[in-house]
Amino acid sequence: MSQTQPPPLRYIRYEPSREDEYVAAMRQLISKDLSEPYSIYVYRYFLYQWGDLCFMTVDDSRPEDPIVGVVVSKLEPHRGGPMRGYIAMLAVREEYRGRGIATKLVRMAIDAMIARDADEIALETEITNTAAMKLYERLGFLRSKRLHRYYLNGNSAYRLVLYLKEGVGSMRTSFDPYAAPADARLEMSGAAGVPAAPAPPPLLQGNGR
């Protein structure tokens, strides 16, 4: 074996028992590309519920900081309708980019979702992030809508969607798909702005009674 040949990268699934080690590395990797970090609760929200849909790339040649790529996802019924996978975060260390690591991670996440009977997969990506868009479009995602000034930095996004089964588009959702706040429908007869983000859950409003 040649000495210059780096050891191959390993791809592993997230392991809850090693949370301290993994989450810290993951946060560092993901926060690097963000102007404002996600709180620890965001990581826990995903990892505690869908840790098996989180994958990491490990480079053993750098034991002090081995994790060089990560994908974080979730999978749940979308408004009571189709099983929708959602790719929340994807990051690869800068010097490891261009080697297909991100594609491999996303494929692992998608394959895991398919194994769990996903009907569709959705995600958002900044419109300036052409590398990410190319990656997902190569995998068969289509842009379904453009989201104006979606991110805190004022940049817009595309929602990218992949159908995995026929008939997903006509699947019935349990409540009016257009009335839900996350995708707020425009009731133009009311003269007030609809917040882009969902309204607080009913629990908060019932407080103190």
Add this chain to the structure above:
Amino acid sequence: MFPNSGASAPTMRVTSQSVVPRDITDEFTEAASKLSTGQLVKDEYFTLFEAVGALEIMDSKMDSGFLGPNENHAQALEDDYDITRELAPEEVVGIMDGLLCHEMAWHMGHPLSQTLFTSLYLDRLLWPVPNTLDEARFTRGSADGRNEEPALVNLVLRAYCMALVKCCDYVHARVAAEYYYEEEDFVTQLYNRNLLSPFDLDPFLDLLDRAAAWIEEQQDGINEEVRAAIKLRIEFRRDLLLGLYQDIDVIQNRSSDNFRACLSRLSDLAQSASIGKPVPESFSWKVQRRLASTVPPRPMVNISQDDALAHLKRLCQDGIDLQEILDYRGPHNFKVAVWTMLSRKPQPSVYIRSLLQTLIVNNALVLGVVPVRDFLYDELAELVLPTSILLQANTDQTEMPSNPRFQIAQHMDGFVKRFSQPFVDTFRSACLNRCRIRRTVCHTLVDWDNLQMEAEDLDEQLRTLSDEPPLILSNGDSTYSYPFSSWAYHQKLNQFRLILQLGFELSIYSPEELPGMYWYLSHICSTHLGHLDRIRTFTVATAKRNLTALAGKKRDAVERHAVLQKSLRLLERLSTQVVAVDAFAISLHALYVLLDRHHILPTASSPQAYSSERLRYELRMKPFLPITLPELVPYDDYRREALLEGDSDGAVLERATKAITEARKAWETTLANGAFSPDQPTPTTPAIEEDWKKDVKDTMRACIGTSLAIESLKKGLAMRNTSKGSSPDGPSVDLRVDIPEVGSKARFHDWWAVPQISHNTLRSKT
């Protein structure tokens, strides 16, 4: 990546007197000790949104109270800047310009906390919330609170700041009263402060006048050039304040004087900016720590003076040009004016869009004068019911319930109640940001599908009451006009087309979808043309029946004749436009089919993609799946049609060439017809007509680009036919295809993705 913006949503705190606090520390510690690290305890209401909204204590980027290692409380909250200090006149100019940049950044959609509210001067004026205007002083809280020295600060800069805040108050009130998207378009959050909203305009004008007079007197103290720069800024602020104060009163005043005055000062404002000396220490991000907000402090937003002035310039120009939509000239022309104005690039600012929304409809009046009912009736009369008794029946005039006219009037009341809002919304939706227009129309399409069905019921009931004569078809069958559902279908087809065209504008479609999407556009257009023909057939039949009466020279028959002819001309105008779109779409469809067939069309998806073409078609048709009419094209039919299976290259080329010739002619006719139907009283609208013409001319340039692309392809195909040994799978044609991005120079029009085809000289021969 999903957005990290949940934290910015205001949280609701409900406190009740009846809650008695109890120390639960021990119980909590006990319970928490049973959990392992990372274990999530949550109820079903804890969503991703809450997770994102949660803040992490002791993280400097999230915890607004976090102090750094060598930071004490005072340093964290307070700035050393002394706002009562004397300022050099150049510094006053610099501060004024800095404030203007922040003001425009706020107009652009950034929160006050990261823009204007970082100003320590504004902070002192606005907090604590002043009860009187007099309280809003830089010297408040100090011993000599009444002191006006130095006047440059306490008179001049204060007047400017106060007027600026009042400007923001008017903008805030207008936007908040209308439909906008919080954070996407605008941030209305005031952090428990107010923008001097309780106070009337006059004292602000007085302040500015006093400041201007004082500056005028300082010939000895302040250099001429600097004095002029300060005076200019005060005058500009006065004009802007008056322009924003006018707001919807523009309907009565019909004045654009203030915005014109602002606009005329902008170049001087830009030129004199270099005189100013910025005072960056008078702006501090720390102010955010004292604002009532759940959001951690974020970096100050700094936009350049050039960007600020460019935004301001467009605001003023749009404010002026808005005059051109104020005269009512029927729904068709009104719609053209509204959509043309709002399709300007860049899109008019959220303030202008909000103002336009109010002008379109306010208190059930369109443009302040036309009742919504009349507006709807005008639309129906223009398109489907010229001279019809249905629009003349009125319950006030006919009180006998047995009278069919009474019953018609009752049905019509119900119709108006149900349809006027969705109809007016087809105008108001133009005021949303472009992404939201498409998303909204995808939703309203479903509403209109239902409305069409309701209208059909109404048509059947009214047909009996109005005794409508049937139209006998050539095969002997009889049919009726179904005016209301016809009209609803026409609206829906307009929306179909808009969804597709905005899809091109927003770069939604991948290159390999282009053959299919242009085929689909032409499919919708030809459906629409057939429908317009149907409407026309009934109007022509009515006109024929009227001829008999016309021969008798009855006066009302002459009037009816004129109205019917007017309606026919409008139908003709609409058809011409749809033909123009249709022909262009057919040509691009054919062109893209060939590029695809010869494997020179760029593709976004790879052969290893997870989705199939069938699944991608289903996803793309998602907005149309629930629609009953026009029926969804089944995938296999779509594929056959969209790929022109069975047609030879020659036949497809021929199709592309013929269609683009027809398209060019139709767009020329459209241009010659002009933006507005001349059958309605036409006020002068030079700016909007200019925009409209530019749009058509850009489309014509895109047509020419398509002709060139077809020619290049023809040559490329001819060359291939003469050479030998081309492989069946790989690119056999020696051509390179580029599809210019929206916004690039080579993209002649956002709605038309015209490929650039060039000879691929770099390709090596094997």
